[in-house]
Amino acid sequence: MQDTSLDQAIVDHETYGALDRQHILFSTLRKEDPVHWTEPPGFRPFWTISKHQDVIEIERQNEKFINAPRTKLLSIDFETKVRDAMAGRPMLVRAINQMDNPDHAKYKKITHAWFQPREVRHLEDRIAVIARTSVDQMLEKGTECDFYKDVAGWYPLRVIMLILGIPDEHGPRLLDITRAYFGGGDAEVQRGNDLIDATFAYVNFFKEVARERRRNPTDDLASIIATAEVDGEPIGEFETSSYYVALASAGHDTISATLSGGLLALIENPGEMRKLKQNPDLIPAAVEEMVRWVSPVKHFFRTATETYTLRGKTIKQGDHLLLAYPSANRDEDAFESPFAFVADRTPNRHVGFGFGIHACLGLYLAKVEMIAFMRELLSRVDGIELAGEPAWTETSFVGGLKRLPIRFSRLH
Numbered sequence: 357m358q359d360t361s362l363d364q365a366i367v368d369h370e371t372y373g374a375l376d377r378q379h380i381l382f383s384t385l386r387k388e389d390p391v392h393w394t395e396p397p398g399f400r401p402f403w404t405i406s407k408h409q410d411v412i413e414i415e416r417q418n419e420k421f422i423n424a425p426r427t428k429l430l431s432i433d434f435e436t437k438v439r440d441a442m443a444g445r446p447m448l449v450r451a452i453n454q455m456d457n458p459d460h461a462k463y464k465k466i467t468h469a470w471f472q473p474r475e476v477r478h479l480e481d482r483i484a485v486i487a488r489t490s491v492d493q494m495l496e497k498g499t500e501c502d503f504y505k506d507v508a509g510w511y512p513l514r515v516i517m518l519i520l521g522i523p524d525e526h527g528p529r530l531l532d533i534t535r536a537y538f539g540g541g542d543a544e545v546q547r548g549n550d551l552i553d554a555t556f557a558y559v560n561f562f563k564e565v566a567r568e569r570r571r572n573p574t575d576d577l578a579s580i581i582a583t584a585e586v587d588g589e590p591i592g593e594f595e596t597s598s599y600y601v602a603l604a605s606a607g608h609d610t611i612s613a614t615l616s617g618g619l620l621a622l623i624e625n626p627g628e629m630r631k632l633k634q635n636p637d638l639i640p641a642a643v644e645e646m647v648r649w650v651s652p653v654k655h656f657f658r659t660a661t662e663t664y665t666l667r668g669k670t671i672k673q674g675d676h677l678l679l680a681y682p683s684a685n686r687d688e689d690a691f692e693s694p695f696a697f698v699a700d701r702t703p704n705r706h707v708g709f710g711f712g713i714h715a716c717l718g719l720y721l722a723k724v725e726m727i728a729f730m731r732e733l734l735s736r737v738d739g740i741e742l743a744g745e746p747a748w749t750e751t752s753f754v755g756g757l758k759r760l761p762i763r764f765s766r767l768h
């Protein structure tokens with residue numbers, strides 16, 4: 357007989373707001389039922405995949421396991437609301453993470469070059485300035501702040517606004533939309549907005565950006581998307597705004613959550629903090645460990661296109677699979693002491709950025725951003741300690757800390 361309380365816990369946003377509960381749940385699954393048939397009441401059933409090796413095996417075979425049409429966990433009621441709001445379409449946006457080949461390759465090609473190290477390197481100086489300004493603003497607060505709300509929530513937003521060429525005055529509006537978009541079930545974060553409202557707000561915001569760039573194209577990323585063609589035709593309005601939504605949303609709370617969760621890990625492991633302060637060259641490795649540790653993307657889905665056997669379980673054609681990245685990144689068979697935060701962990705083959713053709717498009721930018729910030733923070737701020745209880749966002753999709761009160765002193 358199926359244990360529905362366990363299945364319920366996998367889909368409950370609250371599970372992810374209580375970090376210990378999340379890790380106990382997935383440690384049990386990895387040990388007892390790593391390919392777990394999950395039938396939570398109110399959701400279409402799926403397989404929960406919790407082992408590192410299995411996540412890679414599935415992601416590697418992108419013809420056998422496709423992204424569309426089910427990309428993330430939504431209740432049946434919510435899926436119905438989406439279809440109603442979208443005139444029958446099963447998704448609110450259609451960006452590259454909702455696409456399979458041949459469309460995936462064609463649409464990824466539009467921005468792929470822009471996200472390569474050679475291009476991102478041109479932005480390093482400007483990103484370093486944003487990191488410096490963010491730490492300046494933190495220090496202006498005195499000796500205490502909520503690191504998530506006052507610093508980490510804003511920093512990646514400013515970088516996205518830089519790459520999409522969005523004027524500063526739109527910052528607060530974009531921050532609100534993103535919080536509502538990734539609020540999961542967390543009333544404190546969503547503040548009355550739901551995912552559908554938030555997506556429409558995003559789409560409307562970016563429609564204006566696209567119109568403006570078509571009139572006056574520049575060399576920024578927003579113009580590349582607004583003027584893009586696929587198969588010799590301009591891309592549609594829906595795909596254009598979806599592309600912006602994907603970049604603005606994917607590049608925001610993932611980074612805020614990783615920086616906040618990474619800082620908390622350093623506070624809780626003063627020896628690791630010391631290592632980084634003494635040897636800043638370890639910061640790039642520490643950033644990888646932060647992504648493994650926090651795994652801000654809790655899952656993505658795949659759908660099987662043919663029958664497939666995994667660890668003796670028969671996955672049928674049309675079955676859905678939830679890839680549990682935070683679980684894969686704590687897998688005892690893939691990492692030595694996975695529950696220890698080791699700033700200079702090597703090797704560190706985490707799947708926090710995914711794997712295969714859908715692996716994070718912005719991963720190089722994300723690393724540059726996080727390294728720049730950590731360099732700035734650790735060289736200018738000292739004695740960082742907790743000044744209150746941290747709290748995590750209740751979301752089964754993307755997020756991490758929503759509150760991180762800290763006390764600190766200024767180095768120079």
Ligand code: HEM
Nearest residue numbers: 452453606607610653708709710711714715716717718722
């Ligand atoms: C710490 C920061 C980040 C983390 C942990 C992260 C993680 C992920 C993960 C797990 C996926 C799905 C991979 C898969 O299906 O195999 C993904 C996809 C994606 N990410 Fe990121 N991401 C981060 C930052 C960014 C940034 C800064 C951008 C761009 C501004 C970005 C853009 C994207 C896009 C466009 C996709 C879809 C790729 C595709 O389907 O081909 N991400 N990311």
